Amino acid sequence: xxxxxxxxxxxxMLGVGYYDEIINLGKVKSIEEIKALLLDSDRDIIIARGFNxxxxxxxxxxxxxxxxxxxxxxxxxxxxxxxxxxxxxxxDLLGIDDFTKQVSGGSFDIDTGLFQEKSLGxxxxxxxxxxxxxxxxxxxxxxxxLIENGITKVASDDFxxxxxxxxxxxxxxxxxDVAGLLDVEITEQVxxxxxxxxxxxxxxxxxxxxxxxxxxxxxxxxxxxLGGRTAALNKPYEDDTLNIGILTYTDNELSELVELAxxxxxxxxxxxxxxxxxxQAIKVIKKAQDKFPRKxxxxxxxxxxxxxxxxxxxxxxxxIGAIVQPIFINTDIKVVKERLGKRSEESYLxxxxxxxxxxxxxxxxxxxxxxxxxxxxxxxxxxxxxxxEYEPFLPSESFSIxxxxxxxxxxxxxxxxxxxxxDYIEINQDIFRVKYQAIKDIIVLKxxxxxxxxxxxxx
Ligand SMILES: [Zn+2]
Numbered sequence: 001x002x003x004x005x006x007x008x009x010x011x012x013m014l015g016v017g018y019y020d021e022i023i024n025l026g027k028v029k030s031i032e033e034i035k036a037l038l039l040d041s042d043r044d045i046i047i048a049r050g051f052n053x054x055x056x057x058x059x060x061x062x063x064x065x066x067x068x069x070x071x072x073x074x075x076x077x078x079x080x081x082x083x084x085x086x087x088x089x090x091x092d093l094l095g096i097d098d099f100t101k102q103v104s105g106g107s108f109d110i111d112t113g114l115f116q117e118k119s120l121g122x123x124x125x126x127x128x129x130x131x132x133x134x135x136x137x138x139x140x141x142x143x144x145x146l147i148e149n150g151i152t153k154v155a156s157d158d159f160x161x162x163x164x165x166x167x168x169x170x171x172x173x174x175x176x177d178v179a180g181l182l183d184v185e186i187t188e189q190v191x192x193x194x195x196x197x198x199x200x201x202x203x204x205x206x207x208x209x210x211x212x213x214x215x216x217x218x219x220x221x222x223x224x225x226l227g228g229r230t231a232a233l234n235k236p237y238e239d240d241t242l243n244i245g246i247l248t249y250t251d252n253e254l255s256e257l258v259e260l261a262x263x264x265x266x267x268x269x270x271x272x273x274x275x276x277x278x279x280q281a282i283k284v285i286k287k288a289q290d291k292f293p294r295k296x297x298x299x300x301x302x303x304x305x306x307x308x309x310x311x312x313x314x315x316x317x318x319x320i321g322a323i324v325q326p327i328f329i330n331t332d333i334k335v336v337k338e339r340l341g342k343r344s345e346e347s348y349l350x351x352x353x354x355x356x357x358x359x360x361x362x363x364x365x366x367x368x369x370x371x372x373x374x375x376x377x378x379x380x381x382x383x384x385x386x387x388x389e390y391e392p393f394l395p396s397e398s399f400s401i402x403x404x405x406x407x408x409x410x411x412x413x414x415x416x417x418x419x420x421x422x423d424y425i426e427i428n429q430d431i432f433r434v435k436y437q438a439i440k441d442i443i444v445l446k447x448x449x450x451x452x453x454x455x456x457x458x459x
Contacts, residue, residue: 005423017138023048064113082228189219217267223277231274238341326379
């Protein structure tokens with residue numbers, strides 16, 4: 001049957017392509033299996049990602065001693081991307097020993113090789129930076145993956161993924177676009193610190209439109225993650241009673257960024273997961289709206305996971321939308337009650353938001369799979385695909401299939417700066433009639449853009 005093609009309103013295109021090139025540990029079941037996969041790598045620094053210690057028969061975190069027989073420096077990122085394990089060769093390469101100072105907002109342990117949160121920066125510094133050709137290759141890979149999944153428009157956050165100058169990213173995307181190799185329409189979520197944002201504005205990039213690529217809203221990272229206990233909460237974590245998470249900016253710093261954007265006719269989308277970060281985002285956006293009113297504004301909060309009904313009403317009143325990821329339930333279902341206790345009953349309230357605000361679906365891929373069918377399944381079932389033994393999480397927040405598709409198409413139009421969406425896909429099942437359990441296995445057969453067939457599944 002035919003349905004509209006999907007629009008994903010927050011992901012990382014270059015990250016999707018990059019992840020496709022490094023070793024994927026998503027399916028491994030033991031530390032032995034990890035070792036076997038790493039030995040195959042022909043890179044100078046072995047990079048792998050996606051393991052989850054809860055799924056290993058060893059039932060423990062891998063540590064540096066597990067990899068002492070591997071001759072090359074290596075780093076393994078956990079599925080969440082907030083924790084990594086390195087071997088001794090990597091510690092040597094990083095120059096980290098007993099005398100190295102800890103990084104604030106993070107920690108590392110040289111006995112286990114375990115790195116968390118901000119200390120990951122030490123590892124990133126040592127990783128080879130991609131050049132423009134690498135970026136173009138990542139983009140072409142991501143384009144293919146997205147089209148195969150029936151996604152033809154995205155809002156993508158790419159400027160701060162690899163520590164390269166933002167103009168190199170613009171050039172890379174534009175060159176792929178001009179060469180006719182970009183089928184997915186990209187609206188860039190402009191993720192830049194103050195100085196570079198000023199530069200971006202001064203050089204006239206605001207709302208610039210290329211062929212299939214255009215400049216979108218300012219994107220700001222307001223806090224961390226729930227899994228990593230860095231999401232900023234109003235009251236301490238249930239399982240870490242001295243910790244309320246981390247706000248990335250003070251109110252003033254955040255206001256300065258948002259107001260600079262407003263003055264220059266840019267919308268703002270803010271990553272806010274904890275309720276304290278959501279409060280801050282609402283306050284700052286509202287202030288900028290009052291100070292510099294504009295005609296059509298499409299400001300939004302990305303994630304809005306720990307967001308109670310009062311906050312949702314406030315967002316509605318201020319015309320602030322939400323860009324949410326039902327698929328996060330897939331992994332978070334294991335930790336949400338431990339982290340939040342009773343507050344978990346007022347989190348992931350996506351259906352309540354859908355009824356009150358402009359709510360769009362996205363995946364934040366490569367954090368989770370880009371597959372819309374998995375995202376729709378979790379929106380409807382409120383269950384985890386990887387951990388099916390868990391009961392549905394707040395099933396009263398379930399979407400109907402019609403609502404889920406609307407959140408994945410029409411509702412996302414303002415977030416990709418498009419007026420209309422004529423793209424459609426052909427899928428192998430009647431999505432409106434199959435049992436909801438079968439939705440996650442639906443396959444995209446064909447993709448049409450502006451009535452032209454651009455993809456047909458082989459076999
Ligand atoms: Zn993201």
